[in-house]
Structures are given as structure tokens and as C-alpha cells.
Amino acid sequence: xxxxxxxxxxxxxxxxxxxxxGILASYGVYCVNKKSRYSPFDVGRYLILDQPENLSVTxxxxxxxxxxxxIHNNFFLTKIVIKFGELLGYKLKFGEHDLPPxxxxxxxxxxxxxxxxxxxxxxxxxxxxxxxxxxxxxxNKFLQGEITEIPEEGSLMPDTYCFxxxxxxxxxxxxxxxxMSDFLEKEWPNKSEDCFLETPQEVLILASIVEKxxxxxxxxxxxxxxxxxxxxxxxxxxxxxxxxxxxGQRFPKxxxxxxxxxxxxxxxxxxxxxPPGPISNPSRKSILAVLHPKKSEWLYLYYDGRRMSKPVYxxxxxxxxxxxxxxxxxxxxxxx
Numbered sequence: 001x002x003x004x005x006x007x008x009x010x011x012x013x014x015x016x017x018x019x020x021x022g023i024l025a026s027y028g029v030y031c032v033n034k035k036s037r038y039s040p041f042d043v044g045r046y047l048i049l050d051q052p053e054n055l056s057v058t059x060x061x062x063x064x065x066x067x068x069x070x071i072h073n074n075f076f077l078t079k080i081v082i083k084f085g086e087l088l089g090y091k092l093k094f095g096e097h098d099l100p101p102x103x104x105x106x107x108x109x110x111x112x113x114x115x116x117x118x119x120x121x122x123x124x125x126x127x128x129x130x131x132x133x134x135x136x137x138x139x140n141k142f143l144q145g146e147i148t149e150i151p152e153e154g155s156l157m158p159d160t161y162c163f164x165x166x167x168x169x170x171x172x173x174x175x176x177x178x179x180m181s182d183f184l185e186k187e188w189p190n191k192s193e194d195c196f197l198e199t200p201q202e203v204l205i206l207a208s209i210v211e212k213x214x215x216x217x218x219x220x221x222x223x224x225x226x227x228x229x230x231x232x233x234x235x236x237x238x239x240x241x242x243x244x245x246x247x248g249q250r251f252p253k254x255x256x257x258x259x260x261x262x263x264x265x266x267x268x269x270x271x272x273x274x275p276p277g278p279i280s281n282p283s284r285k286s287i288l289a290v291l292h293p294k295k296s297e298w299l300y301l302y303y304d305g306r307r308m309s310k311p312v313y314x315x316x317x318x319x320x321x322x323x324x325x326x327x328x329x330x331x332x333x334x335x336x
Contacts, residue, residue, distance in 0.1 A: 046118060047099055048165060052092035055079045068105045078105070085109040093117070096142075096165035117164040118142075122172055126158040126283035127211045129248025133176075133281060143169045153248065154204045154278025155180055176281075180204075183284060191291040194226065203290050208278035209268075211286040212239035214303070217311055218289035224298045224313065233299065235268035243279035257336065302327065 047065060051057045059078040062068050068078045082092070090109050095117035099108055120142045124133050130153045137143060145168035157179035161172055184200040197203050210222050228235055242251045244264035260267070266275040298313040300320035312327065314320040321335045328335075 047097045047112075049092055049094055049097065049112065052094055052112075055082055058082060058092060062105065062108070067099075067103070067108050070104060081105055082109060085113070089113070120163055120167075122161045122163065124156060124158045124161070124176060124281065126215070126286075127280045128158065129153065129243075129280050130156065131248035132250075137169050137172055140169075143167060143172060145169055147173065149173070151177055152277070154208050154281055156281045157183060158281050158283050180281075183287065187287065187291055192293070194223070194293050194295060195291050196226070196230075197290070202274060203287060204282065205274045205278050207282035207286040207290045208280040209235065209237045209239055209275075210289055211282040212243075212280050213237060214311060218286055219292060219294040220296060220298070220313070221301065221311065222289040223293035223296050224301060226293050227296070227299055229273070232272065234270075234272050235274070237268050240266050240268040240275050240279055243275075248279070 047061070049058065049061070056079065059068075059075055059082060062078055062082075063073040063075060066073065068074070068081075071077045071081070085091075085106070090113040092109065092112045093115055095115070097112055097115045098118045099111065103111065120140075122137065122140055122143070124136070128136070130151055133156055134147060134150070138147065142165070143163070144166045147169050149170065151173055156173065156176035159176070159179060161175055163172065184204065188200045188203070191197075191203075195203070197206065206222065206225060209225065210218055213221055225235055225237070227233075238255055238260075241260050241262060242255060244262055244266040245251070245259065260269040263270050265271060266277075266279065268275060296313070297315050300314045300317065300323075301311040302314075302320060302323050303311045312323045314323055321332060324335045325332045
């Protein structure tokens with residue numbers, strides 16, 4: 001008899017508990033759907049759910065973000081409403097989510113069950129050095145972790161990289177390195193006969209110079225450098241002299257004739273042939289320009305220094321000097 005009475009009491013308690021939970025859940029749903037009497041909710045734009053399966057952790061987060069204001073940020077009721085949402089198929093997803101202002105708790109639960117997470121973008125500009133690229137990666141507040149392995153110059157493909165939480169800084173570097181190696185591996189077998197470089201790394205080196213030289217007529221500029229290499233002439237590329245002095249950091253002044261005399265393995269005004277390595281992260285179009293250079297007789301080029309200005313080519317040094325004098329509007333005697 002005692003055992004039966006105990007079972008009936010326990011059964012009654014369980015039924016009562018379920019009824020009470022149902023009432024609380026119904027109350028929670030009612031509260032979160034009715035118009036709030038309070039000021040607009042202080043909802044952060046970004047909400048990170050690291051443990052959406054942990055009701056206590058999620059409830060505390062919702063209360064901290066003031067998402068459950070309409071139930072007075074009650075911890076127990078918040079847990080009940082989240083659990084009730086799960087029973088209805090609204091399971092919260094891991095990740096970083098974007099919630100609009102003034103969203104109710106119930107609507108927040110529904111949004112967070114459908115959200116794919118916030119998509120961020122990081123742009124690696126064409127011609128950026130590794131130094132400047134890492135600055136940009138480090139300054140991105142949405143990337144996680146620290147950079148543990150410094151990539152080699154020229155190994156990062158300039159592009160727009162999309163990512164979601166919790167992508168790390170090293171993840172982005174690995175993606176950019178893979179994009180560059182995959183592109184070189186794909187395009188190297190298709191190079192033209194006019195590209196007589198022996199390895200993809202040499203292509204990368206010359207492409208990095210072409211990239212820093214201009215962003216127009218890249219095939220012609222690449223062809224001019226091949227002409228110089230063919231006859232054993234120094235490349236005499238100003239960007240290499242700059243790189244020799246600052247190693248990819250910002251150059252704080254205008255290049256001078258004295259700078260061109262700086263003796264360093266990367267300075268192609270001093271040393272013949274290609275420099276030891278790339279001086280920037282070249283774009284796909286610069287790499288393709290080197291793989292498929294345009295035939296010409298040009299050995300010299302000059303332009304007024306503006307990035308978009310059209311290069312002026314010449315076959316001889318005397319013709320080159322005359323072009324400089326004409327463009328700078330000075331006498332020929334003042335041109336070195």
C-alpha cells in the first residue's frame with residue numbers, strides 16, 4: 001500500500017511539473033510575442049554562440065545582451081522558452097550571428113535556428129607585400145588567434161576572402177597560400193615559348209616586379225623585362241630598389257638616384273638577373289603576363305610615376321633619355 005501511494009504521489013508530482021512547465025512555457029511565448037513596454041532592447045549587433053546546446057550558458061548570454069527583456073531577463077523563464085523552441089524545432093546554431101535591434105526573444109530564437117552565421121570579408125590587395133598583408137590580417141577584429149607562421153614574400157594570392165566565425169588568421173594565410181600555389185600549378189604548363197623562365201618561382205619573382213611597375217600593359221612590360229634578361233642587361237626595376245631598402249614596408253619618400261645605388265641583392269640596378277625572391281604578392285593578371293609576354297623590341301620604359309599613367313617605351317638608351325626630357329619638360333643635358 002505504501003509503495004502504491006508513493007508511486008501515485010510521484011506520478012502526480014511529475015504530471016504537475018509538466019503542467020507547470022507547460023504553463024511557464026506558454027507564459028514565456030506570450031511574453032516574448034507581445035509588445036514590450038520597455039525601451040528598445042540593448043541587443044549587440046553580433047552574438048556569438050559557442051555552446052548553443054548549453055541552456056544555462058545561452059540563457060546567461062541572452063540576459064547579458066538584454067534579449068529577454070520582455071520577461072524581465074528572468075533566467076529560469078529564458079531557459080524554458082529556449083527549450084520550448086527546441087521542442088518546436090528551433091535549435092540554436094553554433095557561430096556568430098547578426099541580430100537586428102528590437103528583436104524579441106522568441107523571434108531571436110527563430111532567427112538563430114535558421115542563421116548561417118555572419119559572413120565577413122578580407123581583401124588582400126594586388127601588389128601588397130607580405131608585411132602589409134599581415135598588418136591587414138592582424139587588424140581584422142573578426143579573425144581569431146595569432147599568426148604563428150610568417151609566409152614567404154609572394155606566396156599569398158591577392159583576392160577577397162570570405163569567412164565565418166571562428167576562422168583564424170592562420171586559416172586565411174593558408175587559404176591565400178593554397179590559392180597562389182594552385183594557380184601557379186595550373187598555369188605553369190600553359191606558358192608560352194617566349195617565357196623562358198625555368199621554374200614557377202622565377203615566374204612569381206618577375207610577376208611581383210611587373211605588378212609593382214604598373215597595372216596596365218602588363219604583357220608589354222613583361223616582354224620588355226624578358227628582352228633585358230635575354231641580352232644579360234640589368235632589369236633596373238625601381239620597385240626592387242625600394243624593396244631592398246624597406247623590405248615591403250611603406251616607402252616614406254620619393255625614390256632618388258642615390259637610392260638606386262643602394263647595394264643589396266634585391267636591387268636590380270646593382271645586380272644582374274632576377275632578385276633572390278618576389279618583392280610583392282602578384283595578382284593573377286601579372287602572373288599571366290609573365291607566362292605570356294608580348295613580343296617587342298623595347299628595352300626601356302618611362303612614365304610620370306602615376307599608377308595609371310601610360311608607359312612610354314624605347315629601343316635605345318638615347319631614345320629613352322629623349323622621352324624623359326620630353327615628359328619632364330627639361331633639357332636633355334639634365335637627364336642622366
